[in-house]
Amino acid sequence: MPYASRTRAAALLTTALLAAGALAACGGEEEGDVREQSLEWEDCPAPSDAQGGGTSPSPLPGDADWQCATMRAPLDWSEPDGETIGIELIRVRSSGGGKDRIGSLVFNFGGPGGSGVTTLPAFGQEYEALRTRYDLVSFDPRGVGRSEPVECESASRLDALLQKDGTPDDAGERAEYEQGLRDFNEACEENSGEVLPHVRTTDAARDLNLMREVLGDDKLYYFGISYGTELGGVYAHLFPKEVGRAVFDAVVDPTQDPEQGSLGQARGFQRALDNFAEDCASKPQEECPIGTDADDVKKRITRLLADLEGRPLPGSFPRLLTETAATGGIAQALYSKNFWPLLTQALDEAYEGDGRTLLFLSDAMNGRDQSGEYSNLVAANTAINCSDDRPRYTVADVERVRPRFREASPVFGDYLAWSMLSCAGWPVAGAADHPDVGAPGAPPILVIGNTGDPATPYEGARRMARALGPGVGVEITYRGEGHGAYDSGDRCVQDAVNGYLLEGRVPRSGTVCG
Structure with a gap:
């Protein structure tokens, strides 16, 4: 299976290296109930197999406990009064006290297919400066982790599939490669056919907007990494007036x-x-x-x-x-x-x-x-x-x-x-050649490109900044290696991001760090 269509954020990948599913039940709640729901925050359980397994998240320094909740969202956003699914959330409360709190800062670490519920606590300490004024929040997007996870092949069959030759050289190898893809896609349809039509990025963006409302914020404060930048761009396109302060790091090129x-x-x-x-x-x-x-x-x-x-x-x-x-x-x-x-x-x-x-x-x-x-990373991706x-x-x-x-x-x-x-042969038609991220009327969004980024090459940041529209995309260059800039520890990048998210200071577009 490809690692390349939309790769995960560096934080998620590090989680996978350091790591030595229950389906959300569907209900029949009405749209009004969904928008007026009150989240019930509780201690987080151990991650499910679909989330990657492991143990419950440890508190941050100062005994800041992680809490989890399930948000109800329409399965089909074109039928908001119909069946609902659960979207799993995680948060840690702001460390700065109530008077300086801005709201919730929602993270998406990329993939698509990465569990934010497991990734955020693994790297929560890297965002301690941001926690002084925000609750830190992440989530499993629909189809991922505990949020109605897409299920395809069993572990043993996935082992066998991933042992196949991914670069076939002759007709026999090509036939075997194509058959493996057909088997995988058919298994996805057989095991998750109901949810497959409803896992588009536009669906996740509408979930984000519902999340903003349920969390009690007038605006969405957002930190997107890797594919999370695409999700953030689609959100800004659909809801430009609802964007608060947003940062896109390791940017997917939306024009390709x-x-x-x-x-x-x-x-x-x-x-x-x-x-x-x-x-x-x-x-x-x-x-x-x-x-x-x-x-x-x-x-x-x-x-x-x-x-x-x-x-x-x-x-x-x-x-x-x-x-x-x-x-x-x-x-x-x-x-x-x-x-x-x-x-x-x-x-x-x-x-x-x-x-x-x-x-x-x-x-x-x-x-x-x-x-x-x-x-369920490969399946959801x-x-x-x-x-x-x-x-x-x-x-x-x-x-x-x-x-x-x-x-x-x-x-x-x-x-x-x-x-x-x-x-090829996927049971659901694709939505578009590339995402629409034009967001006229949105406030400034920081767009950070890393010159050495392998998965979301540097050139995509400039194209994202331009596609967002005049006065929206604020481009920052980090001259470094790896996937992402903020988690590199570079002081220049972190000062720019923290100054914007915490104080609203917009850096000069074209700023170069590293």
């Missing part, structure tokens, strides 16, 4: 169709790999045993992947480190410069015949824990992307674009080209 987006990611991941190789080669040999110079580092990676095509390495028994798994593992490690030493270790081990660490990284990409259970994206590509389309993808990235190009087939 899926083919253009995948090609951009091929360039982005290759650029990040180039930067990794240069960084590794600048270190002493004992710290970089995987090549004599940057070109050698990359040549050895390319050779490893070619060798794995025919001779997979032992991974985590009985699974093997295949070419596809290794490609995903390398991509996973490029989401944060903090992961680069682990990538060096994983490659060094693979060259010695041990594929376990690269497979571990690949598992993190796909939401698989050490016990063999999967969150596919369902939301395929519901949002109108194009349905064919093998002929893949063959047409492969030369350009290979030129953009010798390592990731083929895989990203073939991932364009993921929505």
Whole structure:
């Protein structure tokens, strides 16, 4: 399955690395009941399997407890008086006392398919400055985690699917690849057919607006990362007058169709790999045993992947480190410069015949824990992307674009080209070629692009700022590595974001940090 259509935020990916479903019941509440509902906040349970498993979140410093609640929302927003679903929320209260509290700051960490209910507490301390004036809130979007999760294949069948060749070279491999996609999509329809038509980003944006009302805020205060920037842009388009202060970090390019987006990611991941190789080669040999110079580092990676095509390495028994798994593992490690030493270790081990660490990284990409259970990340990611994206590509389309993808990235190009087939045969029609984020009348929105971002390449930030409209998009550049800027710890970025969210100070558009 592709890791590329709309990738998760760095925070979510780190959660997956550090990690060693009950369906929400449907009811029949009326629209008035939904808008007037009162949330019942309680201690948070341990995450469900669909959320990724684990233990209940620990309090933040000062014994600030996390609380969870379920918000009712219409299953079908075109029938607001009809059936409802539960949207799972999490919050920690403001640390600054009532008099300086602005409201709730709602986070979406990306994906699509990532559980905000598990991600926010894992990284809550990084947002302590913002908690002085906001309750910190996140949620599982519809189709994700505990919010009517999309269910597709079982863990064992997903294991088998992810062991298949993601870059087929002949007719037999292509047929097997296409059959695997058909089986997966049919399983999604069989197990989650009722919810599949209602997991579009426009549906989640309407949930956000209901959330704003239920939380008691006149305006939505929002922090979107990765796909969360697309959700935020769609919200601003639908509800420009309801936007309060908003920050978009690691920005999805809203002007691209899926083919253009995948090609951009091929360039982005290759650029990040180039930067990794240069960084590794600048270190002493004992710290970089995987090549004599940057070109050698990359040549050895390319050779490893070619060798794995025919001779997979032992991974985590009985699974093997295949070419596809290794490609995903390398991509996973490029989401944060903090992961680069682990990538060096994983490659060094693979060259010695041990594929376990690269497979571990690949598992993190796909939401698989050490016990063999999967969150519903892959299922939800596919369902939301395929519901949002109108194009349905064919093998002929893949063959047409492969030369350009290979030129953009010798390592990731083929895989990203073939991932364009993921929505072929999806049971729900896609909504549009790309999202509409034009938001005339909205207040300033901070749009932060990272020059080294592999998953949401830097160029997308400027296009988002322009698409939001004159006077809305405020562009900030971070010259750094990894997916996202605020969580890099860069003081310039954090001062700009904190100054805007806490005090309303709008930085100069074009500000450069790092």
